[in-house]
Amino acid sequence: MKIFNCNNCNNIIFFENDICGYCNSLLGYCNEEEKIIAANPGTDFRENRTTLKYCRNHEHSACNWLIPENSGFEYCEACQLNSVIPNIGDEKRLEEWRLIEFAKHRLIYSLNKLQLPFVFQQKDRKDLKLQFRFLGPGTNSKNGQQVLTGHLNGVITLNVEEADDLKREKARMQMGEKMRTLLGHFRHEIGHFYWEAIILPNQENLRQFREIFGDERKNYSEALQEYYKKGPAKDWREFFITKYASSHPWEDWAETWAHYLHIMDTVETAYYFGVKTEPKVSKDKQLLSSGITINPYKESDFDAIVNEYISLTIAINSLNRGMGLSDIYPFILNNKDISKLGYIHNLLLNNQGKTF
Structure with missing residues (x-):
């Protein structure tokens, strides 16, 4: 940002x-x-x-x-994408919606920087149009049923209670997640949208996707049931960016996409602040030293972006620990993760201004 x-x-x-x-x-x-x-x-x-x-x-x-x-x-442009908002006559729902909009507007900013459209015309299929529904249990949801955050046919649904810090943190702990934020939800679900928009209709993109992320034709419901029943494989860290990414190729893509947006936003922010890290005690100063000189949205070399990001997050995580807070980025990127992230970067870079 x-x-x-x-x-x-x-x-x-x-x-x-x-x-x-x-x-x-x-x-x-x-x-x-x-x-x-x-x-x-x-x-x-x-x-x-x-x-x-x-x-x-x-x-x-x-x-x-x-x-x-x-x-x-x-x-x-950002607010036109809303199809349903909470009952803003309820003061609590109004405040939750404000927080949701702040996160959503940051998402739209990033998508615009990447020159990604929100409407896709597709052969033999209904046009895919991005929309948002923000539903609160007992207000907009049917019969007071639990609202599930997710994506379906261009529509991203978000449970407004994700804007409640206490409830969101409780859900994070129950799900065993390292990080759970409103912006993270948006970045994950928009990944599902763009998979349907730019991967599914294009045979070459689909071939590359299956080669890198796996075959999405694997039964999705059964895969999730298996994941929630048995958990991830013991060696998941070698192949996936998060535990949940190991559940199915669709989720691997969406989790990787979300982390890609995390990286791009963080590096751009550091670039505009002129952040520089140069540890005084490191034997290999080159490993952790970094002057953020890259505007990631104008950089074709993803390795250069991620190298600066890793140095930056090590420093920021250490600052957070000094305040008694959790790491801002509690993940370790392996070579497989970086390869997947680089694929997304090159895919978007090579198609800027195109209709995919």
Whole structure:
């Protein structure tokens, strides 16, 4: 994620800000220009002679994106993707939804950086369109049944209770997961969407996928039942990025895709902050030293990206431990993981601006 500055006072500001903490100017994110702009006196936003307005969800403090005033739309690109939102008349659900939107907008930012479309026309099949449903038990869900987070035919469903830190942490512990976040959910489920969009319809992509991740024609339900019954194989660390990735090739792809987005976002953030690590006690300083000089969205060499990422996360994990917190990235990437991540990077890089 980039960092920004207020074009009124030059103060540093961040992606979710809608007001400058220094000069009190109203702020909005201009998606097309990838920058945050300050309002002129009288709360008038202008960019390239175009008058802009807030997305309608700004009135709920759930979005700070701007759209052209004469566009005919009330919602920004990210909010237009919502098909169902929680009952925002319920204060608790409203706060959960705000947190969900903050995470979802970060996801959309990353997808735009990767030049990934949200609608795919497919031969002999209905167009695949990305949509989001945010459901709360007992409110939007049918008959009060448990809401399961997942993806189906372009629709990503998220249980809004994932925005409750206590409930999400409880679920993380019960599932034996090292990390569970709202943004992580989005990154995982969007992986399933893009598998259906760019792998399934393309025979060459599908062939490469099966060669790298395995044959997805393996019965999915039976594979998950087997995984939850017996757990992962003892040697899973040699082949998969997480335990869950070992359950089925689809989940291997989605978990790897999510970690790819983790890496890209983290390295971009470090790049814009000018982060540099140079341990004073390492025998092999080259191993852990890193000046983050790479904007990952403009770098073709994934090995260069991941090398900087590994050095960076070792430093950040150590900082977290100094505060008594868990590691920010509690995973060890092996050569197999890096190969899979590199495949995704090259796949996207080689198809930027194309329809796959």
